[in-house]
Amino acid sequence: MMFRNGDRKIEEIWLWLDERVGLTEIFKLVKKKDVPVHTHTVWYYLGGMTLFLFVIQVTTGILLLLYYRPSAEEAYESIQFLMTEVEFGWLIRSIHSWAANLMVFTLFVHFFSVLLLKAYRRPREVTWLSGMGLLGLALTFGFTGYLLPWNELAYFATRVGTEIPGAVPLVGSFLRRLLRGGDDVTGATLTRFYGIHVAILPALTTLFLGLHLFLVQKHGMSVPPDVERQSKEKKVMPFFPNFLLRDLVGWLTALAILAALAAFIPAELGKKADPFQPAPVGIKPEWYFMFMFQTLKFLPSYILGIEGEILGVLGFGLGGLFLALIPFLDRRTARGETSRLFTWIVIAIIAYMVVLTYLGYTVSPTK
Amino acid sequence: MAQWSMGGIVDRRRFLNWFLGTTAGAFLFTVFYPISRYLVPPKVQESTSRTVTLALKPADVKFNTGQIFRFGSQPAILVRTPAGELKAFAAVCTHLACIVQYRNDLNHIWCACHNGHFDLNGLNISGPPPRPLEQYVVNVRGDQIVVSKGA
Amino acid sequence: MNLDGFSRLAGFVLLIVSLSPSYLAAQQKPDNCVGCHTALGDERLAEPAKHFAEDIHATKGFGCVSCHGGDASDAEMSAMSPAKGYIGKPKGTKIVEVCGRCHSNARFMRQYNPALRVDQVTEYYSSVHGRRLKESGDPKVAICSSCHRTHSIRPPSDPRSSVHPLKVADLCGSCHAEAKIMAQYKIPTDQLEKYKKSVHWTLLSVKGDLSAPTCNDCHGNHGATPPGISWVGNVCGQCHVVNTELFDKSRHAKVFIQMGMPGCASCHDNHQILQTSDEMLGLSEPAVCIRCHSAEDRGGKSAAAMRTLIDSLGKEYDKAHSILLKAERSGMEVSQAQFELSEAKTALVKARAAIHAFSVVVVKKEVDPGLQISAKAHTRGLKALEELGFRRRWLVVSMAIILALVGAIVVKIRRMERKEQ
Numbered sequence: 001m002m003f004r005n006g007d008r009k010i011e012e013i014w015l016w017l018d019e020r021v022g023l024t025e026i027f028k029l030v031k032k033k034d035v036p037v038h039t040h041t042v043w044y045y046l047g048g049m050t051l052f053l054f055v056i057q058v059t060t061g062i063l064l065l066l067y068y069r070p071s072a073e074e075a076y077e078s079i080q081f082l083m084t085e086v087e088f089g090w091l092i093r094s095i096h097s098w099a100a101n102l103m104v105f106t107l108f109v110h111f112f113s114v115l116l117l118k119a120y121r122r123p124r125e126v127t128w129l130s131g132m133g134l135l136g137l138a139l140t141f142g143f144t145g146y147l148l149p150w151n152e153l154a155y156f157a158t159r160v161g162t163e164i165p166g167a168v169p170l171v172g173s174f175l176r177r178l179l180r181g182g183d184d185v186t187g188a189t190l191t192r193f194y195g196i197h198v199a200i201l202p203a204l205t206t207l208f209l210g211l212h213l214f215l216v217q218k219h220g221m222s223v224p225p226d227v228e229r230q231s232k233e234k235k236v237m238p239f240f241p242n243f244l245l246r247d248l249v250g251w252l253t254a255l256a257i258l259a260a261l262a263a264f265i266p267a268e269l270g271k272k273a274d275p276f277q278p279a280p281v282g283i284k285p286e287w288y289f290m291f292m293f294q295t296l297k298f299l300p301s302y303i304l305g306i307e308g309e310i311l312g313v314l315g316f317g318l319g320g321l322f323l324a325l326i327p328f329l330d331r332r333t334a335r336g337e338t339s340r341l342f343t344w345i346v347i348a349i350i351a352y353m354v355v356l357t358y359l360g361y362t363v364s365p366t367k
Numbered sequence: 368m369a370q371w372s373m374g375g376i377v378d379r380r381r382f383l384n385w386f387l388g389t390t391a392g393a394f395l396f397t398v399f400y401p402i403s404r405y406l407v408p409p410k411v412q413e414s415t416s417r418t419v420t421l422a423l424k425p426a427d428v429k430f431n432t433g434q435i436f437r438f439g440s441q442p443a444i445l446v447r448t449p450a451g452e453l454k455a456f457a458a459v460c461t462h463l464a465c466i467v468q469y470r471n472d473l474n475h476i477w478c479a480c481h482n483g484h485f486d487l488n489g490l491n492i493s494g495p496p497p498r499p500l501e502q503y504v505v506n507v508r509g510d511q512i513v514v515s516k517g518a
Numbered sequence: 519m520n521l522d523g524f525s526r527l528a529g530f531v532l533l534i535v536s537l538s539p540s541y542l543a544a545q546q547k548p549d550n551c552v553g554c555h556t557a558l559g560d561e562r563l564a565e566p567a568k569h570f571a572e573d574i575h576a577t578k579g580f581g582c583v584s585c586h587g588g589d590a591s592d593a594e595m596s597a598m599s600p601a602k603g604y605i606g607k608p609k610g611t612k613i614v615e616v617c618g619r620c621h622s623n624a625r626f627m628r629q630y631n632p633a634l635r636v637d638q639v640t641e642y643y644s645s646v647h648g649r650r651l652k653e654s655g656d657p658k659v660a661i662c663s664s665c666h667r668t669h670s671i672r673p674p675s676d677p678r679s680s681v682h683p684l685k686v687a688d689l690c691g692s693c694h695a696e697a698k699i700m701a702q703y704k705i706p707t708d709q710l711e712k713y714k715k716s717v718h719w720t721l722l723s724v725k726g727d728l729s730a731p732t733c734n735d736c737h738g739n740h741g742a743t744p745p746g747i748s749w750v751g752n753v754c755g756q757c758h759v760v761n762t763e764l765f766d767k768s769r770h771a772k773v774f775i776q777m778g779m780p781g782c783a784s785c786h787d788n789h790q791i792l793q794t795s796d797e798m799l800g801l802s803e804p805a806v807c808i809r810c811h812s813a814e815d816r817g818g819k820s821a822a823a824m825r826t827l828i829d830s831l832g833k834e835y836d837k838a839h840s841i842l843l844k845a846e847r848s849g850m851e852v853s854q855a856q857f858e859l860s861e862a863k864t865a866l867v868k869a870r871a872a873i874h875a876f877s878v879v880v881v882k883k884e885v886d887p888g889l890q891i892s893a894k895a896h897t898r899g900l901k902a903l904e905e906l907g908f909r910r911r912w913l914v915v916s917m918a919i920i921l922a923l924v925g926a927i928v929v930k931i932r933r934m935e936r937k938e939q
Binding site for chain 3: 397464
Binding site for chain 2: 063066074077085086087088089091092252
């Protein structure tokens with residue numbers, strides 16, 4: 001077998017488990033998995049990287065759960081206690097905070113690489129939809145988690161952030177009440193966001209992620225259309241151990257970066273939220289929401305008699321719907337032809353998001 | 368250690384495997400050591416910004432005395448009134464933030480900086496202080512005095 | 519009129535009774551006075567009647583007759599006959615007499631408010647206003663009605679009262695800030711303007727601290743007189759006890775009196791008392807010491823020395839405070855150090871009060887412990903930041919391990935794939 005002469009004990013354990021769990025079967029499947037090798041192979045690592053960072057989040061999140069108190073009176077103090085009294089508390093919290101940002105970043109890169117390499121085409125439409133669901137879940141994780149320290153910045157950012165769904169016509173105010181657990185952002189909002197963040201979202205993520213990963217295994221890695229069209233011999237590398245070891249290199253590098261960030265730029269706490277104080281100047285949402293925030297700020301108050309904000313929110317909704325339906329809208333790719341149009345649409349979207357994010361940080365808040 | 372004298376690919380492979388195993392082990396240590404230290408609850412079990420347990424026995428606090436103790440990062444004053452009641456207040460004078468003291472000749476709290484007087488309910492009764500002292504809740508739990516911020 | 523014996527007796531009794539204060543309690547109803555005056559359609563006559571219902575005297579059961587005399591039960595013009603005690607609209611000392619009739623009578627007043635003083639008239643005649651009224655019959659001076667008004671009198675604690683603390687300054691200023699009115703008395707008219715720039719007014723009007731002083735707190739209200747030069751300190755010392763005690767023991771106290779300088783007001787001004795700052799002390803603008811002292815004399819040297827001491831403590835305190843804040847924001851535990859630093863803040867406040875002893879030794883006594891505490895806190899802050907440094911060193915070790923592992927894996931991949939070829 002694959003064991004060398006010195007590993008007699010390990011071989012015994014393997015045989016014992018194999019009889020009961022069926023390890024050989026599983027291993028055969030793993031050995032079968034191949035990864036295509038071509039110029040765009042590097043993008044294949046991003047899904048796994050996002051998954052790794054998610055695992056980091058779950059681990060550090062569970063650790064944080066042991067000390068965090070989800071009430072308006074105690075949340076801030078419990079984090080202060082965690083940062084100063086608990087050994088390595090600052091490290092766990094800082095990694096959780098940075099990995100969240102890194103995960104959203106790799107998720108976006110993964111998302112855009114799939115779009116540009118047209119990996120959403122048949123038969124991977126359901127994989128694409130489950131991925132869109134995961135994107136929504138990740139952003140919601142970020143939004144709900146941001147409030148949990150109950151500090152000044154988070155409180156006001158949440159105030160503004162939950163105001164926006166309120167702009168949806170008809171169901172807006174009901175949605176806002178549902179999100180906030182009341183009419184205003186209060187301790188009830190905190191408890192609700194906590195429940196969403198540690199129970200509801202993880203449960204939904206398990207479902208969507210399970211589906212997503214199963215489908216990825218089922219269909220294998222998608223090869224970009226132009227590579228497929230080439231008549232050259234298709235090179236592959238085995239997933240185990242070659243691709244996996246490379247994955248590991250990436251994951252460990254990410255871990256090193258996280259450790260450096262945690263040590264040099266630890267997570268801040270700021271001041272405790274005080275609902276009776278006026279909002280500080282220049283409230284900003286997290287960077288991944290900035291482009292939407294800045295777009296809404298740029299929109300005029302009224303367009304053709306309709307409130308600008310409502311149009312903005314509807315616009316984003318339609319944009320999201322468009323992206324979700326891309327596999328069905330991109331007829332040319334479905335037919336196997338090159339689709340320059342959709343490539344340029346995606347590039348335009350990337351440019352829009354980058355520019356608006358940049359403006360969000362450079363434009364003066366008092367304008 | 369490894370037999371370097373025997374040169375060749377086998378030794379390099381063995382060294383690489385050893386190196387891989389050792390660094391992997393060290394890596395796992397750097398991951399699990401902080402996590403295990405983290406799981407052990409710290410000595411100070413509660414944040415001191417909301418409640419503080421004093422290193423004093425109730426029996427040791429004499430009548431008509433007051434003493435300064437630390438509440439979070441702020442000074443606070445524990446008073447045993449002439450009538451025997453235990454009370455605690457923020458010891459930061461509401462005038463210019465000097466630390467107040469208990470005067471057993473006046474039987475109430477006094478600030479030396481500008482002659483501010485506070486009664487045993489923390490109310491500012493004379494001098495420049497514009498507001499009363501913040502009052503804390505004092506509870507005696509067996510042999511301990513626990514001071515906490517009121518709701 | 520030909521009155522028979524009985525009616526004369528009745529009229530006499532009625533007269534006595536109507537003039538006797540004790541009877542005035544809750545017996546006379548102002549019905550007819552108010553009824554006529556409001557129905558006449560003359561604004562000038564109706565006004566007093568309209569407002570009087572809110573007046574504190576009305577709520578206690580007093581009517582028009584209580585001050586003006588006359589007969590409230592009579593619906594004719596005969597109600598206002600001198601025979602019935604009617605005095606019309608009192609003027610000058612007559613007003614003081616009318617008000618004082620009740621308000622100087624201790625027995626009478628305690629039925630209504632035992633805590634009210636009953637010496638206002640005595641005080642008033644000791645004031646500049648009262649003396650001028652008595653001696654020269656000056657019609658322009660303030661009398662009871664000038665400040666308390668006539669028919670809508672309320673206690674000073676009532677925010678609608680004309681003598682509520684927030685209104686007093688403007689009330690006094692209604693005469694004292696008018697050049698036309700004050701011209702003949704040759705007193706300045708800038709007091710109100712100056713007072714409105716003061717920290718006392720800011721405390722009153724902006725911070726809402728009603729215990730802050732306004733005109734009457736320093737000048738007296740009924741016995742209004744500017745404080746004499748030798749007792750300015752006693753006035754300020756009502757609240758600023760520590761500073762006054764120190765000042766009285768200092769060399770400045772006697773010297774100021776000899777030089778005719780008005781005590782506290784020499785440096786702090788009398789009306790435009792501004793928020794103090796360390797800059798008032800020393801030998802460079804905007805210090806007050808240089809008005810008399812220079813760098814060559816002993817006083818000037820003391821001033822400079824005291825300023826240096828206070829500045830040094832202020833700086834050390836700020837340094838310690840900011841490093842502890844920085845450590846705290848970086849997630850380090852520094853509450854013990856911050857607790858101990860608060861004593862240095864106390865020392866700084868005490869040192870600033872100690873200036874009023876005008877002695878370097880006294881100031882140094884307060885500053886030195888403060889400096890020690892600040893230095894210790896600063897060291898604690900440095901240690902906390904060092905711990906941050908320790909974290910970074912730990913990081914280098916763990917990074918090295920991770921990168922070593924990464925290197926080993928990369929080599930492993932290379933060898934593995936070379937073998938496969």
